[in-house]
Amino acid sequence: MNEINANPRPDRFYEVAAFTGTNAVERPIPAIERLWNRGWLRKLLILVVLAGIWELYGQWSDNSLLFPSFSDTMAAFWENIANGKLPARALASVQVLLLGYALGTLLATVLSVLAITTRIGNDFLETLTSMFNPLPAIALLPLALLWFGLGNGSLIFVLVHSVLWVVALNMHAGFLGVSQTLRMVGRNYGLGSLSYVVKILVPAAFPSILTGLKVGWAFAWRTLIAAELVFGVSSGKGGLGWFIFENKNQLEIPSVFAGLLSVILIGLAMENLVFRTIERRTVRKWGMQH
Amino acid sequence: MSEALLNVQGVTLQYKTTERVVTATHQVSFGVQKSDRFVLLGPSGCGKSSLLKAVGGYLPTTEGEITLKGRAVTGPGPDRMMVFQEFDQLLPWKTVAQNVVFPLLATGKLGRAEAQQKARHYIDKVGLSRFADSYPHTLSGGMKQRVAIARGMAMEPEILLMDEPFAALDALTRRSMQDELLRLWDDTKFTVLFVTHSINEAIRIGTRILLLSPHPGQVRAEMNSTTDLSRQAALEDQIHGLLFGEGHH
Numbered sequence: 001m002n003e004i005n006a007n008p009r010p011d012r013f014y015e016v017a018a019f020t021g022t023n024a025v026e027r028p029i030p031a032i033e034r035l036w037n038r039g040w041l042r043k044l045l046i047l048v049v050l051a052g053i054w055e056l057y058g059q060w061s062d063n064s065l066l067f068p069s070f071s072d073t074m075a076a077f078w079e080n081i082a083n084g085k086l087p088a089r090a091l092a093s094v095q096v097l098l099l100g101y102a103l104g105t106l107l108a109t110v111l112s113v114l115a116i117t118t119r120i121g122n123d124f125l126e127t128l129t130s131m132f133n134p135l136p137a138i139a140l141l142p143l144a145l146l147w148f149g150l151g152n153g154s155l156i157f158v159l160v161h162s163v164l165w166v167v168a169l170n171m172h173a174g175f176l177g178v179s180q181t182l183r184m185v186g187r188n189y190g191l192g193s194l195s196y197v198v199k200i201l202v203p204a205a206f207p208s209i210l211t212g213l214k215v216g217w218a219f220a221w222r223t224l225i226a227a228e229l230v231f232g233v234s235s236g237k238g239g240l241g242w243f244i245f246e247n248k249n250q251l252e253i254p255s256v257f258a259g260l261l262s263v264i265l266i267g268l269a270m271e272n273l274v275f276r277t278i279e280r281r282t283v284r285k286w287g288m289q290h
Numbered sequence: 291m292s293e294a295l296l297n298v299q300g301v302t303l304q305y306k307t308t309e310r311v312v313t314a315t316h317q318v319s320f321g322v323q324k325s326d327r328f329v330l331l332g333p334s335g336c337g338k339s340s341l342l343k344a345v346g347g348y349l350p351t352t353e354g355e356i357t358l359k360g361r362a363v364t365g366p367g368p369d370r371m372m373v374f375q376e377f378d379q380l381l382p383w384k385t386v387a388q389n390v391v392f393p394l395l396a397t398g399k400l401g402r403a404e405a406q407q408k409a410r411h412y413i414d415k416v417g418l419s420r421f422a423d424s425y426p427h428t429l430s431g432g433m434k435q436r437v438a439i440a441r442g443m444a445m446e447p448e449i450l451l452m453d454e455p456f457a458a459l460d461a462l463t464r465r466s467m468q469d470e471l472l473r474l475w476d477d478t479k480f481t482v483l484f485v486t487h488s489i490n491e492a493i494r495i496g497t498r499i500l501l502l503s504p505h506p507g508q509v510r511a512e513m514n515s516t517t518d519l520s521r522q523a524a525l526e527d528q529i530h531g532l533l534f535g536e537g538h539h
Contacts, residue, residue: 184372
């Protein structure tokens with residue numbers, strides 16, 4: 001049975017020398033390819049192309065009342081920045097936004113920590129999120145106006161509502177998704193329940209938490225601009241939403257576009273500077289996200 | 291038996307699912323003495339991992355008692371450091387060194403400087419000094435398990451609990467990790483309770499082997515291992531016979 005191979009082959013051994021082939025083990029990538037590997041450069045290119053299309057369409061339609069071109073918008077944008085209007089409005093919006101966002105995130109943290117540590121807290125969070133998460137923040141605005149009057153109180157109320165549920169939902173999902181092994185490792189160290197949450201659960205659930213924070217930020221920004229459009233009217237120093245509304249009333253359409261552009265720019269800056277940096281320093285560095 | 295470090299006395303473990311109660315082990319008793327390399331061996335379904343989790347304090351006993359140095363085990367604690375099979379047991383947001391330092395600090399066992407020194411010492415022992423500042427996701431499976439072992443040993447627990455720590459490794463790495471564990475044991479003579487389903491690994495690693503039969507887990511035998519290579523094959527056959535019926539001698 002074992003005689004199939006008529007030509008027995010001897011054992012062979014080789015010396016493995018240091019690798020000195022023409023193709024080295026590592027070699028640099030060409031400059032063009034390295035440039036193209038930069039995410040921000042590719043995105044900038046997309047923005048430039050979009051602005052180009054916008055400009056062409058604006059020139060072609062030649063109706064600056066309905067659709068101002070990119071250059072008209074930029075002119076209005078610079079003008080409003082130069083006269084200080086746009087920065088003041090943007091600052092007013094961002095201040096309210098940060099306050100509401102921070103408050104909403106804080107509440108979300110408290111709720112989801114309660115939910116992960118107690119069963120009744122879990123039921124509470126699940127019931128509340130399924131009730132309130134689908135409810136648009138703007139729908140609460142009439143009530144908010146009744147309770148808090150015209151002003152920042154109402155804005156913060158609807159902001160908290162728009163941030164709280166989505167952040168809590170993501171945080172809770174993140175906590176639940178922490179692997180059994182990591183939980184057991186944490187408990188092995190005999191940590192108290194609070195330091196267990198802070199030192200094990202929060203970092204382990206960080207990808208989900210970060211997603212929640214990003215979505216929460218977008219929700220808050222939308223809600224704020226929409227709410228300002230509705231009732232920025234009476235408060236003396238309105239935000240960006242009110243800036244847009246005001247200029248529409250005065251048929252300053254390039255300024256309306258400039259206002260929208262600022263909303264977009266602040267969103268882009270937040271996403272690309274703040275959240276991207278957090279991502280790079282945490283979940284990417286830790287290999288939890290690629 | 292009385293001077294055993296860890297005493298497991300008539301322990302029955304049961305899992306409750308929503309529909310039924312499953313008995314994992316039935317009245318299992320054994321004692322682990324200081325510097326034992328005690329192996330729980332058996333096929334899947336013999337409750338060996340459940341037993342280890344019960345010793346770890348993660349699983350309450352339905353019947354019987356587990357005592358460590360005379361004190362009843364009631365919950366997880368750093369005197370019983372656990373090394374798991376899964377590669378994700380390292381905290382991914384901490385470097386290798388930070389992973390080893392963290393339990394030393396979190397339990398208040400050592401101050402920062404001492405903890406760092408101890409961590410360096412044990413990372414060096416498992417041969418990962420070069421990777422002390424690397425994050426776990428950049429390491430291979432075998433390296434991750436080495437870090438987990440270093441982390442467990444640095445705490446200098448009463449007993450180190452190892453739940454099939456090499457089962458997810460490739461055969462070559464597995465073999466070298468077994469040798470490394472024995473080398474580490476030669477240095478410090480730590481007490482270890484080791485779970486495996488590999489007869490060969492049990493004989494190589496263990497000084498004493500507890501053989502469990504499945505469904506539910508019951509003690510089939512408790513026997514000494516051997517370092518005598520010529521006797522190992524016979525022992526392997528004998529264990530195989532005990533586990534899978536006679537007619538194999």
